[in-house]
Amino acid sequence: MDAEQFRRLGHALVDWIAEYRENVESRAVMSPVRPGEIRARFPREPPEHGGAAGDVIARLEADVLPGITHWNHPGFFAYFPSITSYASILGDLACAGLGVQGMSWQTSPAATEVEEVVMDWLRQMVGLSDAWTGVIHDTASTATLVALICARERTSGFAETGLQRPGGALTVYGSTDAHSSIEKATVLAGFGRAHLRLIPTDAARAMRADALAGAIERDRAAGLVPCAIVATTGSTNTTAFDPIDAIAAVAERNAMWLHVDGAMAGTAMILPECRALWHGIERADSLVFNPHKWMGAGFDLSAYYCRDPQHLIRVMGTNPAVLRTAQDGQVSNFRDWHIQLGRRFRALKLWFYLLDQGVSGIRARLRRDLANAQWLARQVEAEPGWQIVAPVALQTVCLRHAPAGLDEPALSAHNLAIGRRINDAGRAYLTPSMLDGRQILRVSIGAERTEREHVAALWDALRAAAAER
Amino acid sequence: MDAEQFRRLGHALVDWIAEYRENVESRAVMSPVRPGEIRARFPREPPEHGGAAGDVIARLEADVLPGITHWNHPGFFAYFPSITSYASILGDLACAGLGVQGMSWQTSPAATEVEEVVMDWLRQMVGLSDAWTGVIHDTASTATLVALICARERTSGFAETGLQRPGGALTVYGSTDAHSSIEKATVLAGFGRAHLRLIPTDAARAMRADALAGAIERDRAAGLVPCAIVATTGSTNTTAFDPIDAIAAVAERNAMWLHVDGAMAGTAMILPECRALWHGIERADSLVFNPHKWMGAGFDLSAYYCRDPQHLIRVMGTNPAVLRTAQDGQVSNFRDWHIQLGRRFRALKLWFYLLDQGVSGIRARLRRDLANAQWLARQVEAEPGWQIVAPVALQTVCLRHAPAGLDEPALSAHNLAIGRRINDAGRAYLTPSMLDGRQILRVSIGAERTEREHVAALWDALRAAAAER
Numbered sequence: 001m002d003a004e005q006f007r008r009l010g011h012a013l014v015d016w017i018a019e020y021r022e023n024v025e026s027r028a029v030m031s032p033v034r035p036g037e038i039r040a041r042f043p044r045e046p047p048e049h050g051g052a053a054g055d056v057i058a059r060l061e062a063d064v065l066p067g068i069t070h071w072n073h074p075g076f077f078a079y080f081p082s083i084t085s086y087a088s089i090l091g092d093l094a095c096a097g098l099g100v101q102g103m104s105w106q107t108s109p110a111a112t113e114v115e116e117v118v119m120d121w122l123r124q125m126v127g128l129s130d131a132w133t134g135v136i137h138d139t140a141s142t143a144t145l146v147a148l149i150c151a152r153e154r155t156s157g158f159a160e161t162g163l164q165r166p167g168g169a170l171t172v173y174g175s176t177d178a179h180s181s182i183e184k185a186t187v188l189a190g191f192g193r194a195h196l197r198l199i200p201t202d203a204a205r206a207m208r209a210d211a212l213a214g215a216i217e218r219d220r221a222a223g224l225v226p227c228a229i230v231a232t233t234g235s236t237n238t239t240a241f242d243p244i245d246a247i248a249a250v251a252e253r254n255a256m257w258l259h260v261d262g263a264m265a266g267t268a269m270i271l272p273e274c275r276a277l278w279h280g281i282e283r284a285d286s287l288v289f290n291p292h293k294w295m296g297a298g299f300d301l302s303a304y305y306c307r308d309p310q311h312l313i314r315v316m317g318t319n320p321a322v323l324r325t326a327q328d329g330q331v332s333n334f335r336d337w338h339i340q341l342g343r344r345f346r347a348l349k350l351w352f353y354l355l356d357q358g359v360s361g362i363r364a365r366l367r368r369d370l371a372n373a374q375w376l377a378r379q380v381e382a383e384p385g386w387q388i389v390a391p392v393a394l395q396t397v398c399l400r401h402a403p404a405g406l407d408e409p410a411l412s413a414h415n416l417a418i419g420r421r422i423n424d425a426g427r428a429y430l431t432p433s434m435l436d437g438r439q440i441l442r443v444s445i446g447a448e449r450t451e452r453e454h455v456a457a458l459w460d461a462l463r464a465a466a467a468e469r
Numbered sequence: 470m471d472a473e474q475f476r477r478l479g480h481a482l483v484d485w486i487a488e489y490r491e492n493v494e495s496r497a498v499m500s501p502v503r504p505g506e507i508r509a510r511f512p513r514e515p516p517e518h519g520g521a522a523g524d525v526i527a528r529l530e531a532d533v534l535p536g537i538t539h540w541n542h543p544g545f546f547a548y549f550p551s552i553t554s555y556a557s558i559l560g561d562l563a564c565a566g567l568g569v570q571g572m573s574w575q576t577s578p579a580a581t582e583v584e585e586v587v588m589d590w591l592r593q594m595v596g597l598s599d600a601w602t603g604v605i606h607d608t609a610s611t612a613t614l615v616a617l618i619c620a621r622e623r624t625s626g627f628a629e630t631g632l633q634r635p636g637g638a639l640t641v642y643g644s645t646d647a648h649s650s651i652e653k654a655t656v657l658a659g660f661g662r663a664h665l666r667l668i669p670t671d672a673a674r675a676m677r678a679d680a681l682a683g684a685i686e687r688d689r690a691a692g693l694v695p696c697a698i699v700a701t702t703g704s705t706n707t708t709a710f711d712p713i714d715a716i717a718a719v720a721e722r723n724a725m726w727l728h729v730d731g732a733m734a735g736t737a738m739i740l741p742e743c744r745a746l747w748h749g750i751e752r753a754d755s756l757v758f759n760p761h762k763w764m765g766a767g768f769d770l771s772a773y774y775c776r777d778p779q780h781l782i783r784v785m786g787t788n789p790a791v792l793r794t795a796q797d798g799q800v801s802n803f804r805d806w807h808i809q810l811g812r813r814f815r816a817l818k819l820w821f822y823l824l825d826q827g828v829s830g831i832r833a834r835l836r837r838d839l840a841n842a843q844w845l846a847r848q849v850e851a852e853p854g855w856q857i858v859a860p861v862a863l864q865t866v867c868l869r870h871a872p873a874g875l876d877e878p879a880l881s882a883h884n885l886a887i888g889r890r891i892n893d894a895g896r897a898y899l900t901p902s903m904l905d906g907r908q909i910l911r912v913s914i915g916a917e918r919t920e921r922e923h924v925a926a927l928w929d930a931l932r933a934a935a936a937e938r
Contacts, residue, residue: 001825003487006555010483013559017479017566018472031578035800038582046590050827053556059824060563064817067579071569079576079791082811084568086475087522090482092565094529096767097486099553100540107548109500110536113507121515138607139809149657162661163631164638180787181810187784188618188808190659192631236791292811298565299811315656318649321903322548322705322911326889331504339657339808340608341650342551342761342768348533355528356470358519420795434790442791 028426038067074449075428081446084298087356091349102343105331115347126269132305135337140263141181143288143304151228151257170227175207177235205240228257234265238390245280260287267295297350369395369446395445401466412439421465497895507536543918544897550915553767556825560818571812574800584816595738601774604806609732610650612757612773620697620726639696644676646704674709697726703734707859714749729756736764766819838864838915866912870935881908890934
């Protein structure tokens with residue numbers, strides 16, 4: 001492809017994206033294809049000869065679009081908001097166009113320094129003190145793994161022997177409502193699933209600090225070595241908030257690492273009125289939240305903050321001859337701040353997005369979503385037979401249709417059926433989930449185009465789907 | 470930003486990228502800025518108000534470009550080729566524009582199935598049998614970490630206790646020329662640096678299989694548990710090839726995991742005439758190579774292949790209620806195939822690129838680069854006072870100016886000075902590296918626009934820089 005074809009196709013693709021975005025509401029939110037249907041549209045063998053790039057947009061439309069579930073559809077209420085704003089798309093385009101590696105400062109100084117700038121802006125935006133230093137990771141799962149590895153190395157005294165050392169086993173703590181990435185990171189970091197303690201939650205689904213302290217005490221008495229606590233700021237299922245301050249006191253008393261997982265909800269801290277929800281955050285060792293979720297920078301852009309970057313570098317750093325540069329010691333080489341060596345210039349999309357929206361623009365949108373969630377919760381509570389099944393702290397509403405006369409297995413089946421009817425109908429997409437062993441319906445509000453009318457339409461659809469039984 | 474502004478800015482940005490690419494040769498390859506110079510161009514506080522996206526291209530040009538080291542410059546001979554082709558840029562743009570998550574099949578079936586298609590194409594392109602199944606990872610560092618964790622879990626019998634188990638410590642083996650990511654992965658996976666064995670290499674810098682077997686035997690005798698071997702297909706420094714077949718025999722005899730790191734050089738296997746270099750590959754358990762290096766798909770797109778995906782899923786899988794879908798069991802949910810949960814639709818850029826180039830187009834370019842490396846090696850060998858210091862197996866040429874009358878410390882200083890003169894002059898960028906404790910100059914050929922004339926210009930510049938002493 002030469003520059004001329006790139007310009008022509010690039011313009012057409014930009015137009016196609018705008019057209020797709022503007023008309024996304026006309027499509028079914030969840031892709032209706034069956035397993036294997038998309039794969040069958042492609043040849044089994046790679047193209048021997050090139051020159052077919054001129055067809056890509058037509059092929060995207062014909063062969064790929066039917067297999068797309070539209071995360072930026074205003075009827076998207078599943079999982080979490082994963083907003084890829086127009087400004088962020090342009091930032092990603094600039095990143096791809098420059099095509100540089102930011103592994104070391106010298107390999108593109110702007111990639112390191114613009115990241116330092118926007119990560120410090122973001123720190124200020126969520127109200128963290130300047131004791132925190134940030135770096136872009138890809139996902140919260142990875143960042144939590146890094147935090148647990150840092151905790152492991154601190155507790156084991158930078159053991160050359162890793163976890164293969166004499167003495168009691170190291171243990172990790174999270175709540176029963178913690179994200180699945182906590183268990184995954186515990187396994188991947190080598191602690192072993194048997195050394196993860198899931199602490200019970202209170203009525204608001206927040207980790208009980210007293211139960212945490214008790215579990216740690218019992219483990220110590222048994223000769224184990226309590227190492228790390230992962231507190232959750234906005235749980236995946238219900239956006240429950242663990243009491244960071246009380247948990248931090250337990251961590252400090254036991255010289256344990258405290259990592260805070262605020263993957264989706266960290267963005268809420270851009271609103272000063274939400275910051276009480278993570279009171280005590282300054283006492284944590286590390287935290288992660290995802291601008292690529294509700295904030296509006298496209299995936300992937302996860303913000304990892306820590307209080308001791310030198311510790312992070314000691315754990316993650318390598319210094320082979322081929323990577324040494326004249327500026328080492330004066331600059332940050334971000335390859336030593338995470339698992340990967342190579343790194344994209346992801347800061348560009350966050351920068352573009354902040355220039356486009358400003359802090360005030362983001363705040364206004366977040367407040368819109370919080371108000372929509374409260375509105376939906378009020379409708380549900382006012383409707384006979386319907387229940388709100390968890391506190392609505394932010395933009396996620398967990399609800400259930402529980403008409404009289406059905407026993408529990410039947411109620412679960414009924415709610416799962418409601419969810420599938422909604423998703424199959426194509427106007428909205430939500431996540432059927434489980435809470436305390438019961439099927440519930442989880443409505444996560446916050447796609448960029450989701451206005452009150454879309455939430456109201458979902459509420460109508462829910463009642464209609466419930467009446468179908 | 471509305472659709473109209475997105476179209477306007479998108480077109481302008483596409484044009485800017487084409488202009489940047491076409492004229493990249495007029496810029497200094499390595500950014501000349503000093504530490505802090507780019508950061509100082511940005512305000513300390515985030516923008517309170519938005520609406521400034523209209524300026525992004527001007528600001529890119531003014532505030533970011535000076536801090537860019539141009540990886541797609543024809544004078545780029547440092548590190549490794551990191552080609553971001555025009556077609557790949559468009560694939561990334563389509564990925565950002567769709568803005569979907571491919572974590573589960575249902576969250577966008579096309580993201581999973583197009584990835585299955587292109588990863589199978591790629592398998593065929595490098596001549597692997599259909600016993601291999603591929604998945605896109607972000608980088609080889611991550612893929613190698615995943616492989617070592619899979620090895621750890623296989624040896625420890627899916628221990629609920631991870632590495633915190635009774636019995637001898639697990640050990641890992643690589644060559645003294647293995648990439649720094651092997652050591653990093655050993656530490657991150659919890660084995661401990663003390664349990665990594667770096668096996669000596671032969672005259673061609675290939676791991677000695679006899680020394681490997683001896684080290685394993687000694688470790689067994691000491692009560693340790695040999696777990697994994699990482700063989701290198703094209704080492705970072707000199708593109709040396711470990712003897713996979715002989716190493717595989719050692720691995721099989723000891724029931725150990727064999728992972729092959731072909732990060733840069735795996736792409737060479739698209740050329741049938743190169744495949745003897747990884748003879749025995751079918752006996753490995755896992756392998757990684759990076760289409761985002763020499764092949765031409767933009768970073769990040771790392772290809773991880775394994776022979777037992779069910780094992781991978783047992784190690785990496787989680788199944789919380791919020792992620793369960795109706796199609797589980799019938800489809801691949803790629804979130805269970807790596808560390809991350811969220812995932813971009815990275816297959817698009819590889820698909821676009823293959824449509825544009827075809828296998829024959831890629832082969833022609835790779836052969837051009839191999840011929841350029843052989844040409845440079847011949848010039849160096851024919852020139853008095855210059856030396857080729859490692860076999861030139863592919864596109865990397867390790868060389869040295871060693872005039873008579875200088876002792877070793879002086880020779881190292883002289884070669885480091887040559888490298889810095891070249892890099893500071895701006896026409897080319899190469900990597901000063903170390904080999905056996907001596908400073909060398911490493912020329913990695915393979916940027917998309919690098920033709921014979923650029924290699925010849927580098928050779929002239931090297932001789933001129935050497936004469937400056």
